Amino acid sequence: MFQSLFPRDVFAELDRLQREMRESFDLSPSIRGLGRGGFPALNVGGTPQSVEIFAFAPGLDPATVEVNLDRGVLSIAGERKPDLPADDGGKAAVHINERFSGRFRRVVSLSDDIDPNGVSADYRDGVLHITAKRRESARPRRIAVQ
Amino acid sequence: MNDTTAVTRNERGSRNDATQRAEAAQRNGSALIPPVDVIEDSTGITLRADLPGVAKDKLTLHVESGTLTIEGEVGLALPENMEASYAEVSMPRFRRVFTLSKELDTDKVSAELKHGVLNLRIPKAEHAQPRRIDIKVS
Numbered sequence: 001m002f003q004s005l006f007p008r009d010v011f012a013e014l015d016r017l018q019r020e021m022r023e024s025f026d027l028s029p030s031i032r033g034l035g036r037g038g039f040p041a042l043n044v045g046g047t048p049q050s051v052e053i054f055a056f057a058p059g060l061d062p063a064t065v066e067v068n069l070d071r072g073v074l075s076i077a078g079e080r081k082p083d084l085p086a087d088d089g090g091k092a093a094v095h096i097n098e099r100f101s102g103r104f105r106r107v108v109s110l111s112d113d114i115d116p117n118g119v120s121a122d123y124r125d126g127v128l129h130i131t132a133k134r135r136e137s138a139r140p141r142r143i144a145v146q
Numbered sequence: 147m148n149d150t151t152a153v154t155r156n157e158r159g160s161r162n163d164a165t166q167r168a169e170a171a172q173r174n175g176s177a178l179i180p181p182v183d184v185i186e187d188s189t190g191i192t193l194r195a196d197l198p199g200v201a202k203d204k205l206t207l208h209v210e211s212g213t214l215t216i217e218g219e220v221g222l223a224l225p226e227n228m229e230a231s232y233a234e235v236s237m238p239r240f241r242r243v244f245t246l247s248k249e250l251d252t253d254k255v256s257a258e259l260k261h262g263v264l265n266l267r268i269p270k271a272e273h274a275q276p277r278r279i280d281i282k283v284s
Binding site (some may be wrong): 024040041042044045047048050052056057058059060074075079083085091092093094095096097098099100123124125126127129131 | 232261
């Protein structure tokens with residue numbers, strides 16, 4: 001009886017529907033797929049001097065986060081350990097489990113004018129802030145007229 | 147000339163009102179819903195919430211008439227004249243409301259915020275603690 005009522009997981013179906021709607025709105029999706037909804041969430045911004053990347057990755061040990069830059073591709077990888085109690089014979093009940101746990105990796109391709117030696121990262125309040133400096137030669141400048 | 151000034155001032159005044167209203171609406175209305183884990187054991191409930199970018203002084207926890215409100219404001223160290231080009235976290239605010247049940251002791255809530263994760267512990271009231279009931283044989 002229940003099988004006919006719930007042929008598939010209703011929430012998985014809603015997720016799929018949402019994803020398809022998003023895909024139909026995005027006319028030129030990235031080759032790395034839709035990053036939205038992944039962990040950590042990313043915000044990217046730029047100034048004339050640098051590219052700023054904010055990764056919203058709470059609850060990590062900063063020492064275990066790997067930030068790599070390889071041929072203009074920046075990757076953020078790490079693992080978030082599950083905080084849930086181990087199965088201890090049904091003493092604790094997990095009522096809501098929404099927080100991400102497990103290994104993660106997110107990749108951003110940076111523009112060509114990034115100086116590979118000028119990338120710095122800091123972790124504060126669960127936000128990983130990566131600053132990638134643009135090359136001196138690529139920065140906007142005013143040319144004096146003689 | 148005086149009239150013009152008055153008109154401009156009025157316009158500006160009303161625009162300010164409008165922006166203020168919009169800001170207030172934003173404050174009351176739209177906020178991100180932080181993901182949480184809720185675990186119950188025999189002595190109480192543990193709630194963990196992901197609030198990245200929320201500093202300790204920007205986090206408000208409010209317990210009132212059986213509801214728990216978690217509210218936090220995201221504060222990022224944005225460099226000057228930064229232009230956002232891509233954003234997955236589109237609002238600088240988190241909010242989530244939970245209804246508490248009667249056996250929870252809201253006077254003894256303890257909270258800890260570390261690396262953007264809020265760890266909240268709500269113990270159960272004394273009378274609701276589990277105890278073994280002896281069966282008398284008559």
